Structures are given as structure tokens and as C-alpha cells.
Amino acid sequence: MEAITIVGGGVAGLALAAGLDTQRFDVTIHEQRPGLPSVESSLAMWPQAQRALAALGILPEVQKIAVPLGGMALRDGAGIAWLSPEVRGVLGVSRAGLLGVLEAAVPRSVHRVTRRVEDTSAMSGLLVGADGVHSVVRRAFRDGHADARPTPYLALRGVLAEPVGEDAGGEYWGRGTLFGIAPTSRGGTYWYASFRSGLGPAGVDVAEALRQTRARFAGGAAAVGRVLETAAPETTLAQRIWTVPLLADYGRKGSVLVGDAAHGMTPNLGRGACEALVDAATLAQLLNSRPVPAALAAYNRQRVVRTQLLRLASAGMTRLALAERAQPLRDRLLRVAARKSRAAAVGRS
Template sequence: MGTAIVVGAGIGGVTAAVALQRCGWQVTVLERAPELGEVGAGISVWPSAVAVLEELGVKGVEKAAVESNPAGMRKPGGQWVVEAADLGVEIPVMIHRAQLHELITDQFGPGITVRTGYTVTKLTQDATGVTINDELQADLVVAADGIRSIVRRALYPEFKGPQYSGYTAYRGIADVRLDDGGGETWGRGQRFGFARLIDGRIYWYATANQPAGQGGDHATVTADFAGWHDPIPAILAGTPPESVLQNDIYDLSTPLVPFVRGRVVLLGDAAHAMTPNLGRGACSAIEDAGALARHLAEPGDLSTALQAYDRDRRPATTKLIKRSRGVGRVGQVENRVVCAIRDGVFALGGKLVALRRR
């Protein structure tokens, strides 16, 4: 087919490499880190993304699904607002990011070359191809280099880029054994969620309103959620303090820039970074990779395929960004009266949905 360079070896980048390889492309993956791998904590993989991975030959993700007790939304005191079972919602596979990354890279074959410790500083293109750092050439470049994408800035220097959501997030893995089904607990300007991984450990995350750059650690999140219902105290106590991750939450400004310019394609957070409120960020990157491969496999030239990819993925991910942003605003409300109204609306909505399903 042709040659491609994938910039960035996160979940989206390695999925794109596997997808292109299956289409017959020769792929070079460029990763800035000194070695291939993924850091972080847990990740939710929704059925649509699982389906893409299965099409690409990635095995084992569906086996990571965990049966659990009831999950849903609670108040800090432990009272249920709505149970997930009442809503009939899809249940994602919960898996560690590093495990998912390994399952995908296990599909790397002779059509994929990896170069680690490589930083992209320059990109040029013309009608015949794309050149990286005046050194590497390819027919196509896939930019999967994250929310602060160097490639996106080179293509669209006028784009506003990332914007701060107003809250920070903490993530961790607790080595505790629980029967609780998990879910989310919403308070005033704070949320806490957790779910069980395939190995029995608990992946948790928490959010808190605060100015950008303020930071925080295990002690901070423990103090912020002191007095919340069980098993939250046990989860935090069972988490190694040095392993807690804290990141201010950003998403990309809308309207999003076109995902394609010439022979360069934006994918994942480089194209459509969103807040984590829907748990769809990595899944969207996986779906991007599947869509790109599908359009490249269709009859027609490269330009036609890339434009079809943009028409497919930009509207869909724009909707997700806006929905996720909206959920975050509702979830991070601090006013006591507004929080009470919010919880009441969710409770009523859950009852109505449950009645309709019955």
C-alpha cells in the first residue's frame, strides 16, 4: 500500500500502527519516551472499542471483563441516587492501561518498526510525501502525540488548543479486595469513582475543583474525601502514596480543527482530547484507528480516504467533547441547593428509565 509514520505510541498510536499494518502499510512508530509502554492506572474500554480491537486481531480484552455487584451513583453519605442496573447501560471492560497497551503491541509484526527516544521537531509535506525532521519520509503521517501535539501546532498554529476545565483529577490502584460493585459518588465540587480490575485490584479516580497548577498528592486526596462512605477510605488507605497520579483536566477547544491536512492525520487526543467524564477518550482513539484503516481500505485515492475519515470522526468526537464537558460541569457543581436538585433529577430519571424497561 504505502509507508506511514505514526507519531506517538500511546493507546491510539499503537492501535493505528496495527490497523495500518493489517491494511498492508509499512509503519514506523516514533515515541519520545526511551522505551515503549504505557503509564497510568485503569481504563474503561467500551463495547464499540472492544469490537475494533477484535477486528484488528487484538485478543484478551473481552476476557478482562469483571462481573460485579450493583454499581451506580451515590451521595457522599452512601445513599444511592441511581443504580446502573436500573438504567440498562452498557458496561465497559475495566483494564489497566499498561495491560491494554501490551495486548495491542503483541500484534506488532514485521510491518512495524519502532523508534524510541525520538522527538519530532519539524514536519514538511508536499504532493509526494511527508518528511519528519528532514530525515524520515513517508506517504502518510498519523499524529497521535497527545493533547499538546507538536504536529497539530505545526499544522494549525492559530488554534487555541487545550483549555482548563476548572478541576483536577487523581488516579490510583488500590490493592484491596472488595465486593462493592463500584460506580461514582458525587458531592459538592468533588467526585469519587472506582471499579474492579481483572486481577482483583481496585482502580479509582477522584476530581476536585481547584486552580490549575495547584498540585496535590495522596495526602491531599485522602483529606479531601475524609468522611465519605465506605469503601472509599479503605481504597485510599490501600493505595501506595507514591503511586497516586494527579493531573489537571484539560480538553480541546471547539470547533475542532480538521483532522486531516494534506497527508497528515490527527488521531486520539491530538485531534479531540476530551475530559474523562464519559470514559471515552482512549476508546475514541481506538475507534479513530479503526475508521482510518476502514477508509484506507476502500476504493479510491489517499486524499479521498483521508477526507472520509475526517467526515466520519470529527463530528462524532466533537459531540463527545461537548457531552463530557457538560457532565463535568454538572458533576463539579458546588452550590448545595443546586447539588440537591441535580441528585433529585438523576434519581427521578433513574426510576423513570427503570419503569420503562420493565
């Protein structure tokens, strides 16, 4: 039996543990926070992530707790829709629900250790960093030269029991502000917001973050105001957005990175959890079928370029969505694009 030690029991770590061959590997997961997250949020499962879930044998279970995401209107800060692109084949699933399915898929033979990992030097076998943007494994992997970087933006997320109105869903792009509203699988409303803030970078006061959010979006779209009236600190998650610097490889020296530890990106493309699942399913399949060195080399070839390009694309989308001085020009260009899109649709009909 070859030893594999996974640091981090979130989406990437649990998915990897669920996919590894228990006849070949002796697997241990270290996770500092037992149980499901106390504040709910929602994740978009793009087709690539669904294929990864299918490879792990758990796609049907996820589909049972998911809701199809048919489209997300792109709006200005007042709520006027520019574009309403149709999105096909994407599912929305709660983070807690996905983690619950992944937990159930992890074999009982996997050892579980509940503690915070500060030092990885004594860990045996292949070391997997699935411990997020502040990864301890990545710091050891890169000799301390790959620390996470804070952006100037705050991100808030929450779930409300009330359903979203049919005419309210989508993303609202204001001057240096972004607000999103989407349905949940339980008939409620998932919302998120982002803007430049001096709070943090660590230990963000949720109540103060909500106060700032209400102030930033005051006088804007009515739907946003209704959501923020109902939002409460106990059902809201507020964090500074962090990213990971460019990495040219994810596996070497007996260590390998998956998920946000490898390519932590801004959330504007909605691909963080998706790529974490693809990382895990890909690495599990390679480790199950090849010697470890060959598996890590193949993992680098298959995952580094794609995920780093997504990281860059997400950063570009953040700059566009949260534009301040360039906001008037951005809005004019989007209005032109909307008119051309409607004219093209009329022509096709």
C-alpha cells in the first residue's frame, strides 16, 4: 500500500479521496473544520465538473439536489438588462449538499484526522495540498515563495429562504460594484456581492460588511434592495478575495496541488469548485493507473495550462465587472452589444 496524505477536506480533498483506489493506496485526510459549513452558499456545476462527478460515480446523487441554471441576465446597476444569454447544461448545487454527497462517497478505509496542519515535514507518502488559497502544502512545495495575494475586493454570499423573482435574477454591474441573484435548489435565493473595501484582509466583521454593502447599493435596483433588507449576519459569509500567483507546475518533490491551492482565482467565472472537481477526478484516475511520478507529470500536462488560463480570464472579468473610472465606457459598449444581439435575433426569426 502506498501512502497518500491529503491536507484539506473540502471539495477537492474529498473528491480525490473518493476516487483513489483503496486497494493500492492508504489514504489519510487532514481537515481542521469537521462537519458542513455553517453558512450556506451555492456552486455552479458546469459540464466539465459534471463529467468529473460521473467519473467518481456520484453525478446522480448531485443531480437530485441540484437545480438547472437556465440563464443569468447581465444588468446595469439600476437593474436594466443588457443581455440575457441562455445557459444550458449548468446545475446549481449548494456547497453543503455537494460536500455531503462527497463525504458519503469517501471509503470507510480512509483515515480522518481533525486538526489544523502547520507543518508537513513529518507526513509520509505523496502529499496532496487541497487546503485552499492559504495552502500550507504550497508554501512547502515552493519554499515559501508562493503566498496567496489579497485583492482589494470584498465578497459576500448568502442564501435566503424566499424565492427569487422571475424578473430579478442575474448580475448587476454598477460603478465598482457587482451583485448577483440566482435561485437555489430548495426554492430560495442565492445572492452574492463584491466591491472594493478596506475590511480585512482577515477576520472580516460580517455585520459591518453588510452595513457597507447596503450603503454601496443604496438607491440601485429594487431587487437588490429587497435581498439586502432580508440578509442577516448569521446567514452571510464575508471574506476578502484572495488569489494564488502563477504556478508553472502542480506536482513535484513528492507533493501535488489541487483546487484553490493550485489555481485560486477570483469567483467571477464561477469555475473554482468546478476546476477543483476536475483536478481531483483527473489526478485520481492518473494515480490509479500509473506510477506516481508518471501520474504527476501527466497531471501537470493536463491541468496547468487550462487552469492558469482560467485564472487569468477570471481576473480580467473581475476588472471588467468592477470597473470604476471605465464604467461609463463599459456600459455604453454593453448597450451596443445588446442592441446588436437583439437585432440579430430578430433577423434569425
